[in-house]
Amino acid sequence: MNNSVAGFSKLSKEDKINWIANQYFSTPSEAVALLKNYWNADEKIQKLHDEFIENTVSNFYIPLGVAPNFLINGKYHTIPMAIEESSVVAAASKAAKFWSARGGFKATVINTEKIGQVHFIYKGDVSKLELFFAQLKSKLFDSTENITRNMQKRGGGILDIVLKNKTNLLPNYYQLHAAFETKDSMGANFINSCLEVFAKTLKEEALAFESFSEEEKNIEVVMSILSNYVPNCIVRAEVSCPIADLAEKHIENPQEFAAKFIQAVQIAEVEPFRAVTHNKGIMNGVDAVVLATGNDFRAIEAGIHAYASKNGQYSSLSHAKIENGNFSFWMEIPLALGTVGGLTSLHPLVKLSLEMLEKPSAKELMQIAAVAGLAQNFAALRSLTTTGIQDGHMKMHLNNILNQFEANEEERNLTRKHFKHNTVSHSAVVDFLENLRK
Ligand code: HMG
Numbered sequence: 001m002n003n004s005v006a007g008f009s010k011l012s013k014e015d016k017i018n019w020i021a022n023q024y025f026s027t028p029s030e031a032v033a034l035l036k037n038y039w040n041a042d043e044k045i046q047k048l049h050d051e052f053i054e055n056t057v058s059n060f061y062i063p064l065g066v067a068p069n070f071l072i073n074g075k076y077h078t079i080p081m082a083i084e085e086s087s088v089v090a091a092a093s094k095a096a097k098f099w100s101a102r103g104g105f106k107a108t109v110i111n112t113e114k115i116g117q118v119h120f121i122y123k124g125d126v127s128k129l130e131l132f133f134a135q136l137k138s139k140l141f142d143s144t145e146n147i148t149r150n151m152q153k154r155g156g157g158i159l160d161i162v163l164k165n166k167t168n169l170l171p172n173y174y175q176l177h178a179a180f181e182t183k184d185s186m187g188a189n190f191i192n193s194c195l196e197v198f199a200k201t202l203k204e205e206a207l208a209f210e211s212f213s214e215e216e217k218n219i220e221v222v223m224s225i226l227s228n229y230v231p232n233c234i235v236r237a238e239v240s241c242p243i244a245d246l247a248e249k250h251i252e253n254p255q256e257f258a259a260k261f262i263q264a265v266q267i268a269e270v271e272p273f274r275a276v277t278h279n280k281g282i283m284n285g286v287d288a289v290v291l292a293t294g295n296d297f298r299a300i301e302a303g304i305h306a307y308a309s310k311n312g313q314y315s316s317l318s319h320a321k322i323e324n325g326n327f328s329f330w331m332e333i334p335l336a337l338g339t340v341g342g343l344t345s346l347h348p349l350v351k352l353s354l355e356m357l358e359k360p361s362a363k364e365l366m367q368i369a370a371v372a373g374l375a376q377n378f379a380a381l382r383s384l385t386t387t388g389i390q391d392g393h394m395k396m397h398l399n400n401i402l403n404q405f406e407a408n409e410e411e412r413n414l415t416r417k418h419f420k421h422n423t424v425s426h427s428a429v430v431d432f433l434e435n436l437r438k
Contacts, residue, residue, distance in 0.1 A: 001117065009055060017057050021219035034058075035402070045348060064292060064349060065089035066356070069096040071104025072371050079372055080353035081288035088284045091379035092372055094433035098248065101240040103199045107367030113159060113232035114336055116191040118176040118199045124216035126165060129174065132161040132209050136202065140176070143201040144194045151190060156181040158194060176202065179232070184294065184362040186338030188226055189329045195224035228299040230334045236364075237370035238330035241376070246327060250386045258327045260385045261320060265329075269317035275316050278377070279308055282317055282331065285376030289369040293357070294350035300335060307334045318377050331374055335366045353380030401429045411436055 018034055019320050021028035035058040042044040050056040057359050070077040077152050122129055140161055148157045159179040166173040176198050180191050193427055199221040206219040246254035268278035280287050290297045316332035337363050343350050402412050417431055
């Protein structure tokens with residue numbers, strides 16, 4: 001069957017659904033019914049979702065959970081988490097409860113600088129380009145005044161613009177490399193608008209620069225775009241307590257636990273195969289908050305993993321040590337988040353999540369997301385170095401297995417009762433259900 005289609009984007013939503021159903025499904029009516037089953041009953045809300053992206057045919061649900069008892073810088077938070085993976089919210093909640101009894105989390109925003117670049121090609125004398133840039137710089141600021149006025153009133157704007165010579169990497173390749181402060185907005189639109197004006201000004205002014213030859217005047221702008229790598233937009237999250245205070249269920253010997261925990265972190269610091277999984281555990285927490293608060297998790301992921309490789313080898317984002325009888329665990333990560341603009345005032349559940357967090361500033365949200373990541377990492381490492389991950393993770397995953405086998409209420413109750421005292425594994429649950437059904 002030919003599955004290509006012309007003019008699909010111009011079809012109505014109804015026609016798009018019918019086309020997909022007829023093209024790919026043996027029972028088209030069932031596919032149509034399923035897609036429509038996930039539409040929101042409130043037409044206004046559905047229209048909002050339809051218009052977030054293009055060619056929308058339905059909604060794709062991800063659960064929104066909450067992790068309470070997060071004591072951060074002396075204040076309690078209940079953290080909204082949008083995530084599909086079982087045991088993440090339980091793990092975050094457990095770590096929050098654990099640390100709330102040990103002084104809580106400390107979080108500090110170290111800096112908040114965002115980056116954007118105009119990438120261009122200049123074929124000519126570098127010293128003339130440097131002279132040109134010295135004259136151009138103030139014009140770049142002037143030409144963006146109407147875009148930056150409001151941001152400046154809020155205390156933000158363009159921090160600096162530098163000319164970067166990248167000809168050691170690619171022939172004739174240069175950049176206008178600009179730093180921005182975007183306050184409570186993530187700043188993508190603001191930065192990209194400024195950059196496009198920079199690019200236009202750069203080209204126009206080059207044409208009028210008398211010292212340039214005809215070839216030099218002809219600067220070619222390749223592209224103007226923000227960078228999602230923000231190594232100067234860093235938040236630090238940390239916990240610490242006397243080693244003896246680590247004692248709890250499954251931590252009978254806190255000294256031994258702390259030492260093993262630190263070994264686990266050190267392995268992630270030196271071994272990329274482990275570091276990727278270790279950092280994935282951190283991202284369980286970070287992404288869930290980023291998603292629930294309407295931020296761009298792809299940008300955050302890309303930026304954080306680049307930061308994890310900043311020393312030339314992919315490594316652990318978190319670190320741990322014992323000093324003077326104290327156990328400390330911390331991480332610093334780049335997080336360019338916004339609490340205004342984008343989806344923040346559009347998506348009803350994003351609005352609700354931000355309200356639950358008591359309408360945080362972007363800096364406060366950076367702290368909360370980083371703490372969720374550190375908590376998640378603590379919970380995972382705690383399990384890995386004590387009971388093993390499967391014990392708790394599979395306990396939480398039990399419902400998914402029961403759903404997969406369409407267990408009835410009685411089967412669910414009996415299975416849950418049995419696995420309170422037995423190790424959960426996929427095959428053990430299947431065997432148990434099969435025996436029940438015999
Ligand atoms: P537990 O000790 O069996 O839990 O832990 P509990 O029943 O004793 O309850 C203690 C607290 O945990 C509760 O306090 C809750 O805070 C929380 P309470 O509310 O009773 O006052 N909790 C729950 N919260 C919500 N719903 C629940 C629930 N159960 C407990 N149903 C737990 C069980 C799963 C928390 C623990 O074993 C754990 O933290 N495991 C780690 C799980 C994890 O890291 N999951 C992430 C997915 S695995 C992964 O992707 C990452 C990884 O590969 C990363 C890496 O390798 O580093 C592991």
